[in-house]
Amino acid sequence: xxxxxxxxxxxxxxxxxxxxxxxxxICCAIVIIPFIGVISTSxxxxxxVTNSGGFVLWPDGLNLDAYxxxxxxxxxxxxxxxxxxxxxxxxxxSLAGSTMLAYALSRPGxxxxxxxxxxxxxxxxxxxxxxxxxxxxxxxxxxxxxxxLILPTAISGFNVIVLRSFFMGIPDSVLDSARIDGAGDFRxxxxxxxxLSKAVLAVVGLFYAVGYWNAFFNAMLYISDTAKWPLQLVxxxxxxxxxxxxxxxxxxxxxxxxxxxxxxxxxILVVSLVPILIVYPFLQRHFAKGMLTGAVKx
Amino acid sequence: xxxxxxxxxxxxxxxRARRDKILLLMALPGLALLLVFHYLPLLGNLIAFxxxxxxxxxxxxxxxxxxxxxxxxxGDPEFLNAxxxxxxxxxxxxxxxxxxxIALALLLNSLLSERIKRVVQSVLYLPHFLSWVIVIAxxxxxxxxxxxxxxxxxxxxxxxxxxxxxxxxxIALLTSQVIWKDTGWGTILFLAxxxxxxxxxxxxxxxxGASRWRQLWHVTVPGIRGLIILLLILRLGDSLTVGxxxxxxxxxxxxxxxxEVLDTYVYNNGVLAGQWGVSAAVGLVKGLVAVVLxxxxxxxxxxxxxxxxxxx
Numbered sequence: 001x002x003x004x005x006x007x008x009x010x011x012x013x014x015x016x017x018x019x020x021x022x023x024x025x026i027c028c029a030i031v032i033i034p035f036i037g038v039i040s041t042s043x044x045x046x047x048x049v050t051n052s053g054g055f056v057l058w059p060d061g062l063n064l065d066a067y068x069x070x071x072x073x074x075x076x077x078x079x080x081x082x083x084x085x086x087x088x089x090x091x092x093x094s095l096a097g098s099t100m101l102a103y104a105l106s107r108p109g110x111x112x113x114x115x116x117x118x119x120x121x122x123x124x125x126x127x128x129x130x131x132x133x134x135x136x137x138x139x140x141x142x143x144x145x146x147x148x149l150i151l152p153t154a155i156s157g158f159n160v161i162v163l164r165s166f167f168m169g170i171p172d173s174v175l176d177s178a179r180i181d182g183a184g185d186f187r188x189x190x191x192x193x194x195x196l197s198k199a200v201l202a203v204v205g206l207f208y209a210v211g212y213w214n215a216f217f218n219a220m221l222y223i224s225d226t227a228k229w230p231l232q233l234v235x236x237x238x239x240x241x242x243x244x245x246x247x248x249x250x251x252x253x254x255x256x257x258x259x260x261x262x263x264x265x266x267x268i269l270v271v272s273l274v275p276i277l278i279v280y281p282f283l284q285r286h287f288a289k290g291m292l293t294g295a296v297k298x
Numbered sequence: 299x300x301x302x303x304x305x306x307x308x309x310x311x312x313x314r315a316r317r318d319k320i321l322l323l324m325a326l327p328g329l330a331l332l333l334v335f336h337y338l339p340l341l342g343n344l345i346a347f348x349x350x351x352x353x354x355x356x357x358x359x360x361x362x363x364x365x366x367x368x369x370x371x372x373g374d375p376e377f378l379n380a381x382x383x384x385x386x387x388x389x390x391x392x393x394x395x396x397x398x399x400i401a402l403a404l405l406l407n408s409l410l411s412e413r414i415k416r417v418v419q420s421v422l423y424l425p426h427f428l429s430w431v432i433v434i435a436x437x438x439x440x441x442x443x444x445x446x447x448x449x450x451x452x453x454x455x456x457x458x459x460x461x462x463x464x465x466x467x468x469i470a471l472l473t474s475q476v477i478w479k480d481t482g483w484g485t486i487l488f489l490a491x492x493x494x495x496x497x498x499x500x501x502x503x504x505x506x507g508a509s510r511w512r513q514l515w516h517v518t519v520p521g522i523r524g525l526i527i528l529l530l531i532l533r534l535g536d537s538l539t540v541g542x543x544x545x546x547x548x549x550x551x552x553x554x555x556x557x558e559v560l561d562t563y564v565y566n567n568g569v570l571a572g573q574w575g576v577s578a579a580v581g582l583v584k585g586l587v588a589v590v591l592x593x594x595x596x597x598x599x600x601x602x603x604x605x606x607x608x609x610x
Binding site: 239 | 434435547
């Protein structure tokens with residue numbers, strides 16, 4: 001053999017290769033099949049869903065009634081809007097706070113750097129606990145406010161450290177020449193550092209966005225007004241806990257013409273999945289890298 | 299120094315603060331959020347020593363000393379049950395969840411085709427990015443009373459199985475969900491460690507006539523042993539924290555005795571049942587023990603010569 005093989009020599013064993021292939025195929029199937037079933041159930045015809053006991057593995061056609069019913073102005077549509085607002089607003093707040101903090105921490109010898117850095121690092125070591133968190137949110141009058149779903153988790157110490165390391169890697173000469181030209185710290189940050197950091201900003205932004213999109217327990221704890229429920233909470237109520245969606249919940253569609261509950265439930269599930277699926281290729285590429293640079297710090 | 303700001307003489311405290319005022323202003327919003335929502339709550343732990351009532355203004359509640367800690371010191375059965383479930387779940391997950399990504403990483407690493415490897419990775423990483431609500435909703439579609447498997451059993455005239463509402467099977471259910479969600483993602487660190495192994499070692503082992511299993515045992519395993527030990531220690535440092543959201547979402551199906559863990563105990567008794575002081579006391583002790591465990595785990599990890607959590 002002239003080339004050095006990367007791993008263990010696989011040898012001539014076709015049998016072992018077949019076994020590996022089968023095992024991996026099964027692993028992939030276990031992950032993929034539920035997704036196919038969820039999508040299929042959401043678009044199958046009423047009759048097909050009823051006949052197959054509520055869960056369809058492959059649809060008999062394309063029937064969008066379930067989607068029409070949830071986008072008819074009811075709870076799901078409203079919750080989707082709330083989730084989008086939280087995810088975009090939250091991500092902007094998080095990015096603004098984290099990048100500015102990280103930049104201040106990345107300038108060598110700046111005033112107060114050491115204590116501020118310690119505050120950021122120590123926040124990684126403990127979580128304050130549910131009851132005290134609740135009390136703080138309550139004392140600030142944030143119960144039933146969407147800000148309660150954003151502010152408590154807005155700054156992740158881990159992300160600040162990631163951004164800081166990146167900012168520290170920007171050559172000093174670039175920043176110094178701007179300073180000689182008379183630019184102040186904020187100006188340098190805004191028109192030089194941020195444009196140079198687009199890639200890392202995208203990654204950290206997605207970190208935050210996925211976190212906001214997936215968060216469910218904060219909403220359960222802080223939001224009792226159902227009009228402000230994010231999608232995950234609607235998903236929990238109507239899908240996980242199986243509360244029946246009435247025609248009133250669905251924006252007053254004619255009650256007799258509602259698609260089967262199972263299809264509506266799966267349509268809600270698909271709607272909450274789609275944003276993740278859209279950003280997934282990007283996530284996979286960059287998060288894997290981020291996880292390796294951050295190693296086990298997370 | 300590359301710092302172009304005047305620094306001939308050491309500047310006074312005040313002069314440095316003035317020079318960096320813009321930087322300080324920039325740090326302020328993020329720092330304030332951290333202080334308010336991460337450090338200020340530490341003060342909230344004071345209610346662990348109070349008879350707290352939500353309608354009494356904070357700070358006016360009566361002090362009751364260590365009374366609220368009685369459930370811990372006297373071993374209240376409900377508390378002990380939550381502790382037992384927490385440790386049991388950790389134990390089961392260390393045994394079944396922890397090795398899964400190692401096995402999968404070894405399997406993926408032995409694939410010769412990079413393309414197949416990448417496709418498989420793309421599929422298996424996906425569940426990591428889903429919320430627990432979605433994962434559990436998906437599991438219900440497969441394992442629920444009218445889910446895929448029970449539909450199949452019914453169609454073929456067999457009895458159905460209650461996967462989701464069976465208290466005895468709850469830990470197995472939790473474990474299978476964690477495996478489904480995070481095994482693929484968990485392979486990343488191990489795959490990276492595997493690529494660090496010098497290919498020459500395999501070559502040398504082959505020249506010495508080592509079989510594939512012996513190569514695995516004498517080259518591959520020693521190559522990732524450090525990482526395995528490190529991650530195991532860190533996981534044990536996290537012993538008291540087990541899937542809170544995951545359990546809260548499914549608790550009503552199996553009842554609290556089988557599913558109560560420390561975090562759900564705090565939520566159920568505090569926020570829902572109004573025993574604020576007692577749950578804050580349990581939360582506080584749990585938090586303190588957890589910090590000690592994490593620091594201890596880091597210390598041990600350092601002894602094994604690997605960088606820990608708080609060290610870069």
